[in-house]
Amino acid sequence: MYSTLASTVFFLFMLRSPSLWTVGVAILSHVAFTLFNNRYNNGLLQFPGPTFASMTNIWRVRDAYINGDKRPSYVALHNQYGDVVRLGPKSLSFASPAAIADIYPAEKNMAKSNWYVAFEAHGKGPKKENIFSTRDIHWHSRYRSLVGPGFKMTNLAPKEQEIDQLIGKLLRNLDAAATKKSTVVDLPLNLQYFTFDAGGVVAFSQPYGFLDKQKDLDGIIQNVRVGSTHLNRLIAFSIQLAQAPLGQLLFDKNPLAVYFGLIAPPMAFAKKYLPVHRIEEQLAEPGKMDQHHDLLDQFLKAHQQNPDVVSKDEVVDLGLMVVVPASEAVRTAIAVLIYQVIKAPISILTTLRGELDSVIPRPTSPTSADRSNIPSWELVSTKLPYLDACIKETFRLHSSTGFNMERVVPAGGAIIDGNVVPGGTIVSCSTWVIHRHKPTYGDDVEVYRPERWLEASPAQRAEMERLLCPFGFEERLCLGREIGLFEVYKVAATLFRDYEFTLERPDEDMKITWGNIVSVDFDVRLKHRQA
Ligand code: HEM
Numbered sequence: 001m002y003s004t005l006a007s008t009v010f011f012l013f014m015l016r017s018p019s020l021w022t023v024g025v026a027i028l029s030h031v032a033f034t035l036f037n038n039r040y041n042n043g044l045l046q047f048p049g050p051t052f053a054s055m056t057n058i059w060r061v062r063d064a065y066i067n068g069d070k071r072p073s074y075v076a077l078h079n080q081y082g083d084v085v086r087l088g089p090k091s092l093s094f095a096s097p098a099a100i101a102d103i104y105p106a107e108k109n110m111a112k113s114n115w116y117v118a119f120e121a122h123g124k125g126p127k128k129e130n131i132f133s134t135r136d137i138h139w140h141s142r143y144r145s146l147v148g149p150g151f152k153m154t155n156l157a158p159k160e161q162e163i164d165q166l167i168g169k170l171l172r173n174l175d176a177a178a179t180k181k182s183t184v185v186d187l188p189l190n191l192q193y194f195t196f197d198a199g200g201v202v203a204f205s206q207p208y209g210f211l212d213k214q215k216d217l218d219g220i221i222q223n224v225r226v227g228s229t230h231l232n233r234l235i236a237f238s239i240q241l242a243q244a245p246l247g248q249l250l251f252d253k254n255p256l257a258v259y260f261g262l263i264a265p266p267m268a269f270a271k272k273y274l275p276v277h278r279i280e281e282q283l284a285e286p287g288k289m290d291q292h293h294d295l296l297d298q299f300l301k302a303h304q305q306n307p308d309v310v311s312k313d314e315v316v317d318l319g320l321m322v323v324v325p326a327s328e329a330v331r332t333a334i335a336v337l338i339y340q341v342i343k344a345p346i347s348i349l350t351t352l353r354g355e356l357d358s359v360i361p362r363p364t365s366p367t368s369a370d371r372s373n374i375p376s377w378e379l380v381s382t383k384l385p386y387l388d389a390c391i392k393e394t395f396r397l398h399s400s401t402g403f404n405m406e407r408v409v410p411a412g413g414a415i416i417d418g419n420v421v422p423g424g425t426i427v428s429c430s431t432w433v434i435h436r437h438k439p440t441y442g443d444d445v446e447v448y449r450p451e452r453w454l455e456a457s458p459a460q461r462a463e464m465e466r467l468l469c470p471f472g473f474e475e476r477l478c479l480g481r482e483i484g485l486f487e488v489y490k491v492a493a494t495l496f497r498d499y500e501f502t503l504e505r506p507d508e509d510m511k512i513t514w515g516n517i518v519s520v521d522f523d524v525r526l527k528h529r530q531a
Helices: 002-014 020-040 051-055 058-066 074-081 097-103 114-119 137-151 153-180 187-204 220-224 230-243 245-252 255-259 265-273 276-284 295-305 314-343 346-359 377-382 385-397 451-455 458-467 481-498
Strands: 084-088 091-094 405-408 414-416 419-421 426-429 499-503 511-513 519-521 523-528
Touching: 020 051, 051 058, 051 084, 058 084, 074 084, 074 091, 097 414, 097 426, 137 153, 137 295, 153 187, 153 481, 153 523, 187 220, 187 295, 187 314, 187 481, 187 519, 276 295, 295 314, 314 346, 314 385, 314 481, 314 499, 314 519, 346 385, 346 481, 377 481, 385 451, 385 481, 451 458, 481 499
Parallel strands: 091 426
Antiparallel strands: 084 091, 405 426, 414 419, 499 523, 511 519
16 A cells, blocks of 8 residues: 555656656556555455466456466466465465355355456446346345245256257258268367357247357357457457456446447347347236246246346346356367267276167167167266266366456455465355365366266265365355256256267367357267267
């Protein structure tokens, strides 16, 4: 604080008789004081990390830019600096599992950081928090208890048939490529057609039509794919700047964008496809509409019961949340699972196929129209322990989300993994780091080895599962966890049952673009499996 004050006084003093020289010196000294202040005056000097990171959040933007095609650099940073790394002037990342219990439980009172502001709606009018972004612990808790039941598989069970029809469409699209054999398939993209449509069904009982049209609708996939255009690359990096006042001004709270009502692509997409009639009818005559067993039912019910907590605008947020980040996260999970299994030693695929063939009846003729034979959730979630191990290993090694889950230490400070941390510090864990905890997962943490889940003793396995956190933690645990798993298990079981996959470029690794949701790119050739 004192150095900021000193810097400001000095700055004003120099500007008393402005010349180019004095203005230059004033600006430079102000910058130097700010960097110095950031590094030395936040009570975090004892924590190691890149020196530049301790001085400015620009380090994070640069890191996101230069490491955009690698896995989160936090893994390498923790390997270099140890269990606690200083990632910014007021930011610490923790690698030890003990830190999870000190940061994320409700009683620790740690709200999400301002990084999450970037996930708030863009467009005319004031920005609004949503269930994912909110820093208001109390509103979040009331809101979550109202809408949460809608996300449970018990509520969504009647949707299984509709999701099966979508999987059938995905198979028919892939059948066309498998029959030609020469066709190279962008598998992650085809999976995303499915996950988008499934998101539409779960949210509003309406697929968007990606699978039918077999193309990107309104350019939304291209728009949100990190790194696909200069603009969204810039936006993705700017999100890192949300911690910095300048970043918020340029990107997140840009007054020009708000003035001109520039709507972010996901928001525009969600608004376009919302079933407005249904919403209006149900709001006009509550209780008269049929039950759809979708998320919209639950949000409208919650709005009717508690309009002060769940406002009408929340249905748009519902669209935003479910349409884009969720469909991307599920796409990445299924794509990476398939990639890991076909890239791993053949014994993994053979064991998986053996298990699938012993439990799930194969279609008599996969090239026929018999595409309604999709294994049930009940079956895939209870009778396939090896598939379960493959999926857990995928989530462990390659989380769909790439961001650190940041929380703010309340005034008064906290003890985190034995370290005294001042109030106001941003503290976080990364799934990419936690999932590489050698005492829990073994020395070969970088190897894709599903067997580790089956060989572990019951106590060891319980600990491995406790630390497996691809869906986040505690009060802010992903609400769509069951939906995501439902899609991953069903699609993976069906695709491995029916197809042989060959990587188009077996000597290359898949292309990874590290964003908030990690994007992956790879092409395959497909063949139907022989009976
Ligand atoms: C494989 C798929 C998915 C993964 C890996 C995933 C991951 C996550 C993670 C890590 C968080 C917590 C973020 C934090 O604390 O900062 C989260 C929150 C959330 N996710 Fe997911 N997600 C997935 C699928 C879904 C689906 C399908 C939906 C909706 C249908 C969904 C809806 C939500 C919501 C509403 C939250 C906010 C919860 C809260 O703060 O109370 N997610 N997700």
